[in-house]
Amino acid sequence: MPIPEVEKIWMNGKLVDWAEAKVHVLTHALHYGSGVFEGIRAYETDNGAAVFRLTDHIERLFRSAKIYRMDIPYSVEEIVEAVKETIRANNLESCYIRPIIFRGYGEMGLYPTKAPVEVSIAVWPWGSYLGDEGIKHGVKACISTFQRISPNALPPAAKATGQYINSILAKLEAVDHGCHEAVMLDHQGFVSEGPGENIFIVRDKVIITPPTSASVLEGITRDAVMQIAFDLDYPIIEENIVRSDLYVADEAFFTGTAAEVVPIREVDGRVIGEPGPITKAIQEKFFSIIKGKEEEYLDWLEIV
Ligand code: PY5
Numbered sequence: 025m026p027i028p029e030v031e032k033i034w035m036n037g038k039l040v041d042w043a044e045a046k047v048h049v050l051t052h053a054l055h056y057g058s059g060v061f062e063g064i065r066a067y068e069t070d071n072g073a074a075v076f077r078l079t080d081h082i083e084r085l086f087r088s089a090k091i092y093r094m095d096i097p098y099s100v101e102e103i104v105e106a107v108k109e110t111i112r113a114n115n116l117e118s119c120y121i122r123p124i125i126f127r128g129y130g131e132m133g134l135y136p137t138k139a140p141v142e143v144s145i146a147v148w149p150w151g152s153y154l155g156d157e158g159i160k161h162g163v164k165a166c167i168s169t170f171q172r173i174s175p176n177a178l179p180p181a182a183k184a185t186g187q188y189i190n191s192i193l194a195k196l197e198a199v200d201h202g203c204h205e206a207v208m209l210d211h212q213g214f215v216s217e218g219p220g221e222n223i224f225i226v227r228d229k230v231i232i233t234p235p236t237s238a239s240v241l242e243g244i245t246r247d248a249v250m251q252i253a254f255d256l257d258y259p260i261i262e263e264n265i266v267r268s269d270l271y272v273a274d275e276a277f278f279t280g281t282a283a284e285v286v287p288i289r290e291v292d293g294r295v296i297g298e299p300g301p302i303t304k305a306i307q308e309k310f311f312s313i314i315k316g317k318e319e320e321y322l323d324w325l326e327i328v
Contacts (some may be wrong), residue, residue, distance in 0.1 A: 073328040169197065226273060235262040
């Protein structure tokens with residue numbers, strides 16, 4: 025999918041023209057994946073564009089940077105403000121937001137403390153990541169033969185650019201096998217997550233999602249869905265699950281900023297079926313919350 029170009033990108037404290045937001049080919053992060061990033065969405069509401077859990081995302085960005093020992097030359101509040109400024113500069117009502125912090129040009133070794141830490145924020149209109157059809161009728165998933173990165177190799181709690189080559193291997197394989205999305209297993213063989221989504225199953229009206237110790241990213245949509253499930257009085261637990269739990273689940277779905285809430289209709293050829301009642305109830309609440317229609321969740325929306 026080509027990226028729809030807009031006007032401005034925020035780079036190291038300044039708004040520059042889209043076409044001018046460039047880096048050198050010897051940028052450290054290009055060679056070694058030494059960057060950390062976020063995926064965030066702004067939605068159209070009656071109060072204009074509103075960013076879903078912006079501060080929570082920026083705080084996770086700072087945690088990712090801490091894990092990789094990158095000193096960010098801005099505060100959380102400054103980056104939050106820069107995100108809003110970038111959205112305003114591009115006159116967007118809704119968009120995807122991609123802040124990235126990376127080691128720049130100036131050092132080629134693996135002790136990169138001398139490379140400058142650069143910060144950029146881009147925004148663009150981006151539709152549903154797994155397609156509108158997927159949101160309505162569910163997607164086909166395959167268990168990946170590629171194992172999810174593990175905490176003592178590449179910490180899954182960090183959203184680092186280099187970690188995503190693991191996700192790309194899984195995604196390419198899934199599509200080769202006629203699926204929309206992959207499900208990755210952790211180093212112990214437990215279900216972990218999708219290449220860019222957390223995963224949930226429903227069995228006997230209980231919602232289950234793998235714990236963070238199953239090599240998952242601490243997803244902000246995951247957290248939101250757990251809160252929504254709790255508020256809707258559905259029992260929800262964090263517990264290790266195995267691949268056959270997916271095969272026999274009553275319902276299953278992915279969550280993520282890009283993907284939002286996407287039902288899973290089939291895993292490895294085992295049919296789960298059309299989205300079930302609990303998945304639909306959570307989807308409905310989530311989509312209503314992001315439009316600013318739910319009073320008690322308005323603090324999840326940060327007005328631009
Ligand atoms: N797990 C992984 C590995 C992810 O990359 C993501 C987000 C999630 C889970 C869900 O986290 P959250 O709910 O906080 O978004 N993936 C990015 C996104 O913007 C990149 C996808 C291409 O959704």
